[in-house]
Amino acid sequence: xxxxxxxSLIVAAALMVSCEKHEVIYDAEPTSGMxxxxxxxxxPVASAAANNITKVEINGKLxxxxxxxxNTYNVIPSGTTGRFYAVNPGNVNIKMYQGADMATLVYDQNxxxxxxxxxxxxxxxxxxxxxFDNDYPYTGNLTEITDSISWVKCYNMLYENNASTxxxxxxxxxxIDYRTNLPVNIGEPVAFGESTEGWAPVxxxxxxxxxxxxxxxxxxxxxxxxxxxxxxxxxxxxxxxAYVSYTGTLTFVIGRRYHFTIAGLRAATTAxxxxxxxxxx
Numbered sequence: 628x629x630x631x632x633x634x635s636l637i638v639a640a641a642l643m644v645s646c647e648k649h650e651v652i653y654d655a656e657p658t659s660g661m662x663x664x665x666x667x668x669x670x671p672v673a674s675a676a677a678n679n680i681t682k683v684e685i686n687g688k689l690x691x692x693x694x695x696x697x698n699t700y701n702v703i704p705s706g707t708t709g710r711f712y713a714v715n716p717g718n719v720n721i722k723m724y725q726g727a728d729m730a731t732l733v734y735d736q737n738x739x740x741x742x743x744x745x746x747x748x749x750x751x752x753x754x755x756x757x758x759f760d761n762d763y764p765y766t767g768n769l770t771e772i773t774d775s776i777s778w779v780k781c782y783n784m785l786y787e788n789n790a791s792t793x794x795x796x797x798x799x800x801x802x803i804d805y806r807t808n809l810p811v812n813i814g815e816p817v818a819f820g821e822s823t824e825g826w827a828p829v830x831x832x833x834x835x836x837x838x839x840x841x842x843x844x845x846x847x848x849x850x851x852x853x854x855x856x857x858x859x860x861x862x863x864x865x866x867x868x869a870y871v872s873y874t875g876t877l878t879f880v881i882g883r884r885y886h887f888t889i890a891g892l893r894a895a896t897t898a899x900x901x902x903x904x905x906x907x908x
Contacts, residue, residue: 662719662740663711665761666690667702667748667905669890671786671898674699682729684722686714693729700890700903708906716742721756723749746886750784750820751791757784759822765884765908766826775833775840777879778826780907781887783817788894793819796850798861800887802879803845805832813887816851831879840881846902848873848889863893863900875902884908 666685672678680697683690690712691697695705704710723734736755738747744761759782781800786793797818801810811830814823833840848861860872877885884907891900 658711658713660716660742661713662716662742663713663744663761664740664747664758665702665704665711665745665905666697666721667746667886667888668697668723669700669748669750669784669888669903670752671750671790671890671892672699673897678725680723680733681726682722682724684720684724685712686720693727697723700901702905708908711744714740716740721747721749748782748784748888750890757820761907762825774881775831777829777831777881778884779813779823779829779887780826780885781814781817781823782889783819783821784888784890785819785900786890786892788892790892790898794893795819796861796893797852798889799849799851799855799857801847801849802829803847804830805842805844810847810849816855826884829879831881833881841878843876843878846875846877846887848902861889861893864895866896866899868896873900873902877904882908 666683668680678699680691681693683697683703691703697703704712717739718737719740720737721734722732725731725733734749734752738755738758740747740758744763746759746761747756748759749756759780762780765778779800783794783798785796785798797816799816800813800823802813803809804811813829814827817823831840831842834842849857850859850861852858862870863873865871886905886907888903888905889900890903892898893900
């Protein structure tokens with residue numbers, strides 16, 4: 628009985644010490660008033676491992692490395708939607724490195740970030756990135772039975788035949804309405820370094836009525852003149868050296884938000900142009 632008594636005392640004492648040493652602390656910082664950002668890598672280079680960014684430093688702190696690199700035409704944070712990095716507003720330094728040893732500095736620029744959510748697009752190794760307001764908080768679309776809207780923001784980061792010559796074309800994104808098979812403009816035309824104003828709605832006709840809802844639809848890009856009138860398809864050179872009209876498809880999911888960015892080289896057989904899609908939500 629004495630042994631049991633002493634064992635009970637020892638267990639009780641151990642539990643008391645354990646509780647004191649393992650206090651649960653929620654070690655998080657509020658993001659209110661911070662500059663929240665997603666970093667996009669759209670420099671017109673070939674999609675090859677050698678061109679991936681193997682280290683990203685923001686204000687001297689590590690944000691990506693060779694174990695979790697920033698690949699060509701991609702975005703960080705990656706792996707899930709709705710994530711942003713947070714830094715203090717004001718002057719922010721961005722450094723990007725290449726190589727398996729993460730030693731080759733290819734980008735070193737300062738940019739001013741405001742409080743709130745934004746998308747930072749690196750389009751040239753020698754230029755300050757473009758910053759676009761994320762237009763958060765997102766508006767909802769309440770309906771009696773089910774929604775039918777996806778949301779899109781369109782960007783123009785297209786270069787011509789080399790990484791020093793931005794396109795002069797103004798581009799109009801479109802989707803093909805499943806009900807009519809006719810094109811519908813997504814927002815307004817965008818010149819190089821521009822985005823559409825806010826989030827443009829895309830009407831989705833569900834392919835399965837008893838579901839959250841999605842539909843695969845065609846994407847087209849047209850070239851417009853100064854008045855906004857369409858003058859033809861966006862033509863780009865494929866890997867065989869032939870010019871073709873840009874066409875693409877995407878499965879639009881009701882309620883999702885997408886960034887559409889045309890990037891790459893329009894008139895070259897390497898780093899060929901394409902629309903890079905990033906799901907924001």
